[in-house]
Amino acid sequence: MMDTITTLLLSSFLCSILASSTAVSTIATTQSIKDGDTIVSIGGRFELGFFSPGSSINRYLGIWYNKISNDSRTAVWVANREVPIVDSSGVLKLTQEGVLVLSHNDSIKIWSSNSLKSSNNPVAELLDSGNFVLRNSDDRNPENYSWQSFDDPTDMLLPGMKLGINNVTGLDRYLWSWKSSDDPARGVFTYRIDPHGFPQYFLKKNSVQQFRSGPWNGLWFSGMPRISSNSIYNFTFVLNEKEIYFTYELLDSLVVSRMVLNQTGDLQFMTWNWRDGSTKSWALELTTEKTNCDAFSFCGAYGLCTVGNSPECQCLDRFVPKSPNDGGTEADGCVRRTPLNCSANGDGFLKYSGVKLPDTRNSWFNLSMTLTECETMCLKDCSCMAYVNLDISRRRGCLLWFDELVDIREFSQNGQDLYIRMAASELGNALSPVEKNPSSFWKREKRIIVISVVSTVTLIFGLGITFYIGKKQQPKTEGRARHHPGKGYCKKTKNEDIEVPLFDLATIASATDNFAINNKLGEGGFGPVYKGMLEGGQEIAVKLLSKYSKQGVDEFKNEVIFIAKLQHRNLVKLLGYCNQGEERMLIYEYMPNNTLDSFVFDQSRRMLLDWPKRFHIINGIARGLLYLHQDSRLRIIHRDLKGSNILLDHEMNPKISDFGLARSFGGNDAEANTKKVVGTYGYMSPEYAIEGLFSVKSDVFSFGVMVLETVSGKRNRGFYHPNHHLNLLGHAWILYKEGKATELIDAAIENSCNLHEVLCSIHLGLLCVQHRPEDRPNMSTVVLMLGGEGALTHQPKSPGFFTERNLLEEELSRSKNEPCSANMVTLTQLEPR
Known part of the structure; x- marks a missing residue:
């Protein structure tokens, strides 16, 4: 609960009020504070104003402890941490719209609060908790703040944050x-x-x-x-x-x-x-x-790190080094001395006490189960590697692991009990918590026997029915592969040097709640995409090949083959596929932040994507493309780069997706020609759309379009300006030639942008969309330029397709093909004239 705060309006005699030590905690509408003025919370603990950290002469708007340190101000929050003010001309003002704006010389915006909620009679108030808030003058409900500094922390966490x-x-x-x-x-x-x-x-x-x-x-x-x-x-x-x-x-x-x-x-x-x-x-x-044992996964899988030991890394009891014959050490990771034997019900659990619990990113949990129920659930699933009591204060809750156990260290005082799956022969006299109670043990054994008999009969009956239906309806379709949560059964595709996990239809249907409408994430040229969760707790995205899709078996195989051979942090990870009867599905890692389009072109969500995040995304896409074009085993041309094919993980890292239309080059091949033009209007390069000629420079063109869209928040296709009929590329080029490139910047990032980075990005985007492919830079040059290592000395020439009614659209209008739609669905076939 925050302290009661007396609201005082900041009047024109602010300085004299401060000089008399009266605590002012509030700014009212249209009022402002200048460099040299301060606001003090009513309890006197915190102060807000302009300061210079350390020996710097730059000025920042921040909050610091009031009268707590006699050496220097301890800043707890900084507004304009990326864009300092080089003199004492800073002004902070609260606008009538309820937005805090920090400006240089009261004209050039440096930072703003980007408030997403509207406020009537807004006031800005510094609370004695150190929280700087925007609210209605008559509303003190913390849930109704239109903005608060506690939602935008810097390097510090205060009580209540x-x-x-x-x-x-x-x-x-x-x-x-x-x-x-x-x-x-x-x-x-x-x-x-x-x-x-x-x-x-x-x-x-x-x-x-x-x-x-x-x-x-x-x-x-x-x-x-x-x-x-x-x-x-x-x-x-x-x-x-x-x-x-x-x-x-x-x-x-x-x-x-x-x-x-x-x-x-x-x-x-x-x-x-x-x-x-x-x-x-x-x-x-x-x-x-900061010991070696605190470094993430210092001892590898199933390795135990003990501070003070020599060596610090040892294998867990009943584990051995992974590669003993190759001079491997425990730091390389360990494996079980005796392999698991789940199929014969020969596994149990061994307790390891006093350890830091392993990495939980591939885990499943339940907050109400008992330890006994937790063990039973883990024992039933062959892919479950360990379990633990989740809440030791209540002795409730269950946490299961479905992958190798990494980042384990010994904690003599803080450690917990961890139960790891072992072969029965390794257990010896070690008893699990369930087995320490004989009556409970025999009850469990009876349950297992009954369950095993019933399961066996059901399985035999089910297999008979499945075999009969399969023989009758799908004589040429392979049988279903069994899939355990967190684990895939690999099948080598005929005539392809590739192994990818194969999921059965029942597993995917269960994971997506039978493809429930509330699990649908969206739909593209391939078909609908659903969110799902495997039994082990792993979240997945399932992309179905729609029977109405113009993409078919070739595109499906293409994506499985290519993406399985590609490994890069900026490429989406394929977890497996399903090819059963007429159903074809691709199973990917789930990206919680959806697509780049869903932020850049959404009026509310775009505010969440400030310039540092956008620049981070642009850099990530560039690195992913460089890998495809130059560093991967295959030389890949994506051919359908666009914002909706850039997925964002929970840290807003971009992942290039949708390789159904990709093509590979061998040797020193640089370009190819096709009669089947694929891609999306607004992103296709001129030479590709008109002549069917594609190369790495085709992807560079698409990348340039995305850069300009990300900076401006506007789509290339459908862009409208009252003074001309140019698309976004033409509009950006005209502004650049007239020295007005800053007018292209999305208003949502004006106050968070690094002007030098933004202008360089616009320049680079225009270089990438030049009409002639030989004028465009390759991706290695692009990555260097984004990193500030390459000079932007070349002036861009006119872009390709920079008018609203471009040559491609004229060709399409004369084509006998069906009319194209104005949406952003991928075009999979176009016969150029």
Whole structure:
């Protein structure tokens, strides 16, 4: 609960009020503060204004502790961390529309609050919690804030802040370190929740995992120092359908605390005790350790890391090094000494005590099951590798693993009991929790016998029916492959050097709730796409080949063959496929943030995609294309690059998808010709659309279109301007020639953009969409330019297809083919004249 705050309006005599030490906490509509002015929360704990960190002369709008440190201001939040003001001309104003705007010389926008909710009689208020909020002047309900700084954290978590994801709005709150003590710009470290499987937090350096918190066990995170109950602070982890987050609250009003991710990657929890008058520095309460055993997966699969041991990595009991004959060590990972024998009911579980729980990204959980029920469920599924009691405070809950167990270390005090699946011969006298109770053991054995008999009879009967129907209706179709959650049964495609997991139809139907309409994610040229979840808890996206689709068996095979051979962080991962009867499906990893189109062209969601995220996405697409064109075993031309084929994961990393229309080159081939032109209007290059000539430069053209769309928030096709009939490419080119390229920038990113990066992106986009393919850069040059390593010295020439009624459309209008639609569905066949 926040303290009661007296609202005072900031009048024209602001400076004199501040000089008399009167606490002003509110800005009313059209009022402003300038560099040199400050706002103080009514309780006096926090102050908002302009400051220069460390030895820097740059100016930033921020919030810091008031009268807490005699050496320097401890900033807890920074607004314009990426775009500093180089002098004292900064002004913060609250507009009539209820938006906070930070400007340079009261004219050039530097930052804004990007409020998504409208407010009547808006006021901006600095609360004594350190939260800077926008609300209606007569409404103090925290749920009704139109904007709050707590939703946009920098490197620090204060009491009452949430660190995690809102599943309803998509808001992701995480910590991002400063670049240095003098520069609050985003550094290389982030601390962020990963919601896959059972949620856990990862500390990353750039995109590389450094440390994992482990899952919440009801009292603490299993990989963090144990948090003891005390009278000063209380930690909470919330997990429900709407939200997943960690937060904490102070129980002692005379204590100040903060959790900070510093520039060296240390996550520290610190306190300042006002009760102790001699306190002159922050006290470190908790911090992430930096031993080798805290490094993510330091000892590999089934390896146990023990601090102080020599060597630190050893295999878990009854495991051996993965490659002993090749000089392998425990750090390379381990395997079971005796293989599992699930089919003969010969497996059990061995308890390992005092360990950090393994990586939970490929796990399943239930919050109400008992440990006995948890073991029974895991034992029934051959792909279940381990289980554990999820909530040790209530001795309830079940967590199951469906993959190799990685990132395990010994914790003598904080560790938990972990039950790992082993062959029966390895168990010896080790008894599972169920087997320690003889009556329970024999009851379980009787249940297993009964279940086994019934299951066997049912299976034989079912196989007979399936065989009869299969022989009668599908004489040429192969039998179904059995699939366990989290595991695929591989089938080698005839005449193809490829192995991909094969799913049966029943598994996919169950995962998608029989393709329920509420699980439908969308539909493209291939057919509808559904969200699903395998029994092991892994989320999937299922793409069905519609019988009405113009794409057919060739495109289906094409995608399976290509994407299975391609491995890159910016390419979507194919988990398997289903080819049963007339049903053909592709099973992918699920991308929770949908497509790039769903953000850039959506009036509300585009506000969630600021410039740093957009630039990150542009860079990721470029790296994925470079891999396809140059670094993959196959030389791939995608031929259908567009925003709807760029998927976004939970961290907004882009993944190129939909390889049904892709083509590969061999040797030194650079281009090819086809009579079957495929692609999407607005993204196809001129030489390809008219002549059927495609090359890597065709994909470069499509990439350039996406860059300009991402910067502007406008589609190339369907673009309208009252002063001309040009499409987006033509409009961007005219603005660039007239020196007005900034007019192309989407209003949603004006206040978050790095102007140099945006202008370079526009320049690069125009280079990529030039009419002649030989004028366009290749993707290796594009990646260098985006990284600031290549000079943009060439001036772009006129784009291809830069008028609304271009040559392609004239050709189509004379074609005998059916008329094209104005939507963004892929065109799969076009005979050029």
